[in-house]
Amino acid sequence: MRYLPLTPADRAQMLGVIGAPDVDALFEDVPAAARKADLFDLPLHAGELEVERELGALAAMNRPAGAGPFFCGAGAYRHHVPATVDHIIQRSEFLTSYTPYQPEIAQGTLQVLFEFQTQVARLTGLEVANASMYDGSTACAEAVMMAQRVTRREKAILSGGLHPHYAATTQTIAHAEGMEIVRQGVGIDAEAAVIDLIDDETACVVVQTPNVFGVATDVSKIAEAAHAKGALLIVVTTEAVSYGLLKSPGAMGADIAVAEGQSIGNGLNFGGPYVGLFAVREKLVRSMPGRLCGETVDAEGRRGYVLTLSTREQHIRREKATSNICTNSGLCALAFSIHLSLLGGTGLKQLAALNHARARALKAAVEAAGLEVLTPRFFNEIAVRTPGPAAALVDDLLADGIVAGVPFSRLDPAAGMDDVLLLAATETTTPEDIAALKAALERRLAR
């Protein structure tokens, strides 16, 4: 077995040093009733070629996003990732190291985290960011619970444009901790009305921009209304490339910004692993969940980095910790940071502008094909009304080799919006893809 270096002779020799007659003797503390004498009913070991064949066959049963015109967004976006990113993250020293508990031999990881935190703080327009969360949805749930700790209030208000799966995750996790979750009715462009729900018991208001329907909103007024009642504003973003074009959450008054960082440096991966971004105003830093990396000096006075403020964390505080989170999403954060270092502010702005331009072309095409576009102000994603159920249209267009987007009913079947389809365009969407979609829509809708 290729991953096991011990030979039978090694094993015999080692048992001799231990003074045990056989390996089973080392398992003597396991109750006899629980010891399995026989192999489990699973296949036996296989060579690399055989494993590759089996996995290759499974992969071949799927239709990759890049195989043709593809318009899915709704919280995960297909972007081009430079080859450098995947090469660097496969370096042994990054790939096969643990959480940097021994800073003297983990400066590579730690400096990357410090750079990542700074990049995220600048993207979100806030002062401090942590070393990442699992993904955007869990970051959202953690932000809501953080607001509870900061304000000592129990009520969270979720806007109607928040991704339904983010709302469900937050509901599941924050509710268990005793929070009351109030969800505004689902609305395409209803963010302003969330102000009416804020009261003196409100810990936080959660608003997504661009929201799940692609609508970009200036949330400054919501920030003012929240702050007037002593509540925090949490701004959620599921498309991190939008930071390159749109006003930052911090500039609009957010106290906490959370985001899905997948769009930068990370592939679609069928939903994970992704990387959650989490940034806050400086005064809130000690209530933050997750790992933080900070600058310090070593015994010779040289600049270095360590994990810090760990008295917030579970391995020190146990049941008094700010969160139970242990690992973050280190390698995905590295991928994010490399890609963003390559882009720089200049490249990110250009990438964002390109995404917006492609989405404008997409909007013009679907309108020309006769569909109503429901999103008034968008970054790279729009919602359209379909003549029948959106899911049926998506299935129809599959026959043309086109993946036309995400039916809103897939995310929230109870919303009564079966005729709403979400479509995204990125720099990977070509004019030919858009033309193919337009032609296919015209054929279908003409029937």
Next chain:
Amino acid sequence: MTMMNVGRPTRPEGDVTASATSLTGGRGLLQDEALIFELGGWDKTGVDLPAPEADASDLGGLVRDDLALPGLSEPEAVRHYVRLSQKNHAIDLALYPLGSCTMKHNPRLNEKAARLAGFADLHPMQPEATVQGALALMDRLAHWLKTLTGMPAVALSPKAGAHGELCGLLCIKAAHEAAGQGHRRTVLVPTSAHGTNPATAAFVGYSVTEIAQTPDGRVDLTDLEAKLGPDVAAIMVTNPNTCGLFERDILEISRLTHQAGAYFYADGANFNAVVGKVRPGDLGVDAMHINLHKTFSTPHGGGGPGAGPVVLSQALAPFAPAPWVVSGPDGLRLQEHDTGFGRMSAFHGQMGMFVRAYAYMLSHGADGLRQVAEDAVLNANYIKARLSGVMSAAFPDGPCMHEALFDDAWLEGTGVTTLDFAKAMIDEGFHPMTMYFPLVVHGAMLIEPTETESKAELDRFCEALLALAAAAKAGDVERFKGAPFLAPMRRLDETLAARKPKLVWRNDTEGVAPAP
């Protein structure tokens, strides 16, 4: 013909034993590396993009004007990150004995498989008809996890061990509420537990009560029985426990727990010790998370991403979170709604980790996984046997499982602490073991070699530790107090970092190129 002996000298000349420091502050090939904010150009980019076909004039006041991020050209970026990488220790360099972390070899086949476009380039919300292979992989992974644990159900979506704990406790809470037992507010946790256990219990609103430990490092049954009352929702037990010992009374623990109407949550962090040999389901477990990044060898990546699927008993299965894979007339599909439980995250879990873990399972098979557990336990016992004459094993009697635990009694009088000893290991080329954990053992040193170490590497490791132990006992305190001397950095001031937190780079403090 006579050799002209005036060329390049081929052997060292002069005083070759003198040491020197560099003039520029680096250490040979290990140079101090500036931050991207000091290296990069504010107008530079390492990505070539076409010009956008339209402007953003339609967005009016929504457009930002304040983005200051440095950019690097590709060669600068590659060099920056490769230089940084060289300051990291990694499992690919040497035995990495972090107890409880299971730092085993990460097969490269798994990386290759996870990068197949048919997995890596799939959108989580694309039509199910276009992802039948991905759903089949999730289904097969679930089958392996259920078979290996003897449990009837598994929730794949939790994204890490602690997230799995959260999932398991939420299932338990929901099950109690459904049975009119919502008044149960206490979770029992042994004193030796991972910090995530009490943190998770508190996170979901439970109060935490600690269970005492016996002198031989196991759960104290008498104390457990005394604390198991009508208010107890669950017990969280790691088995093998964090002392590296199998809970001999595990069947009695689960019997007492169930008798009291509570559920048995097992922390599966140490599943590597028993995989293929013992099924948690046979021990009465109701829920257990499985760290795919430990037992099933998905890379730790410098702190994630992990994956923490949770296997569930029949009693808890109805309370599993969405989504899961179901078989229907049109093939496989995802049950994503109407589960009554909610969801742990936006999508279906850590697919990239599922592919790697499944590739690892297929490679090992039923026979190989059994050998994994046996070799992991053999390696730990070998280390324990080789070091026990010099270092003091915390629980000397009987075998350990996959990790060997030492205390600091043997360092008494040397002036060397566990921390000093661990830092000195760095100078010998090894990552330190887990230190000061579990909390129940004074100055704990928890060593987990894993099964992927050769006997030669184990011997090299033991000889390094024995040499250090001899130095400590011989009074060579300086070797330890200042250690590490030969690492990329000397010991770092963690107190300074916490007292004056500097968590982001700022222009004003560094005095370099200002942002535009």
